[in-house]
Amino acid sequence: MAYWLFKTEPSAFSLEDLKSRPNQTEHWDGVRNYQARNFLRDAVALGDLVFIYHSNIAQPAVVGIAEVVRAGYPDHTALNPQGDHFDPKATPQNPIWYMVDVRYRQALATPVTLEQIKQIPQLSDMPLVKRSRLSIQPVTPQQWETILRLGSPVP
C-alpha cells in the first residue's frame, strides 16, 4: 500500500466537502498536469491512503486522510465543453486525463501546517517543501508517520 498527498483549494473543494458527499466519496477530477496525471493513471492504487492538503489559504495544511476506493480511470470532465476542466484535445478514445475516487477517512485532530512541515528535517524532501506545484505527490511511509504524529497529539 502506498501513501499520497493530494492538494486542493478548499474554496473549490475541501475535506469537509468530501465528508458530506454521498458515501463520503468523490471523484478527484480536474488534475491537468502530466506528472500528476501519470501518478493517477499508473500508480495510485485501490486501498492507498491520501493526505488531503488545503492550499492557497492563509495557513496551508494537511487537514485529513482519505482512502482510494477506485484506481485511475478517464476523467470525463475533460470532455464537457461547459465544464471548468474541459480540454478540447481529449476524446473518449484518448481521454488524456485521469482521476481516482477517494473516500473520507478522518480529519486530523490538529491540521499540520506547511510552516510546521518546513521546520522538520525529515520532511525536507517532500515535493511540498521543495515548492513544487505538483498537485498529486507520493509520500514515504516515514513522512506519513511523521505528519500523522504531528496531527494526532497524545493528550
Place this chain on the structure above:
DNA sequence: GCCAACGTTGGC
C-alpha cells in the same frame, strides 16, 4: 493582490 516558480505553447 503580488509575484516567483514552474509548466505549456507555438514560432522559428
Place this chain on the structure above:
DNA sequence: GCCAACGTTGGC
C-alpha cells in the same frame, strides 16, 4: 528541438 512568451499555481 530551442526558447521566448504566456498562463497558472500557490505561498506570502
